[in-house]
Amino acid sequence: MAVRVEDLIDLRDVRQVRGKQSPNLISQDSFRQIEILAKELGFREVHLSQASDIVTARWVRLKCRYGCAKYNTSWCCPPAAPNLQMTRDILSEYELAILLVSENTNEHFYRNSPSKRRIQIKQWKSTIALERKLFLMGYYKAFGLPADTCALCKECAYPKQCKFPNEKRPTMEACGIDVFQTLKNLDLSTGLVRKVQDCFYSYSLILLA
Numbered sequence: 139m140a141v142r143v144e145d146l147i148d149l150r151d152v153r154q155v156r157g158k159q160s161p162n163l164i165s166q167d168s169f170r171q172i173e174i175l176a177k178e179l180g181f182r183e184v185h186l187s188q189a190s191d192i193v194t195a196r197w198v199r200l201k202c203r204y205g206c207a208k209y210n211t212s213w214c215c216p217p218a219a220p221n222l223q224m225t226r227d228i229l230s231e232y233e234l235a236i237l238l239v240s241e242n243t244n245e246h247f248y249r250n251s252p253s254k255r256r257i258q259i260k261q262w263k264s265t266i267a268l269e270r271k272l273f274l275m276g277y278y279k280a281f282g283l284p285a286d287t288c289a290l291c292k293e294c295a296y297p298k299q300c301k302f303p304n305e306k307r308p309t310m311e312a313c314g315i316d317v318f319q320t321l322k323n324l325d326l327s328t329g330l331v332r333k334v335q336d337c338f339y340s341y342s343l344i345l346l347a
């Protein structure tokens with residue numbers, strides 16, 4: 139079916155506001171469809187962005203390496219996740235991405251509790267389910283980078299073989315993506331949550347085309 143020019147979201151308009159330019163177009167109907175699918179899967183917000191808005195930085199993996207107990211314990215975290223150069227090369231093969239926002243509260247954020255794991259698994263599976271739906275819609279390059287870390291197994295099998303390889307993905311931070319700067323580039327709030335009982339947002343990404 140032919141798509142009318144007036145039905146297209148022209149990301150150039152978005153870019154002009156931010157002083158950049160891109161030739162990317164996606165139909166408003168397609169984006170609305172993606173939004174509906176994402177919301178059905180529990181995401182609160184869906185933002186279309188250019189892959190060039192996604193920022194990578196060395197400090198991100200530094201924080202993984204020094205200060206995170208997950209380092210070298212999961213297939214989805216460094217050093218198993220794509221390194222910075224590989225991430226930059228991968229991003230250069232995409233023009234569009236979808237940022238997905240989830241809203242959560244979890245008093246047990248700093249504890250390995252069943253409630254924490256439930257939230258992690260839901261976000262993980264929702265991102266991968268949407269990636270699959272996008273693939274079936276024709277976005278054959280769709281690739282998800284879910285929020286947090288993979289908790290599909292109580293304990294990751296790493297370095298032994300992953301138990302659910304179809305659902306194995308790296309997280310944004312694990313690939314060296316600077317989520318804070320990326321959010322700023324999309325004019326989204328980057329406020330920190332200071333009390334563990336407060337609501338917080340988490341972010342997943344799907345590289346699209």
Ligand code: SF4
Binds near residue numbers: 290291295296302305
């Ligand atoms: S599915 Fe299990 S083994 Fe595979 S990355 Fe996730 S936690 Fe690790």
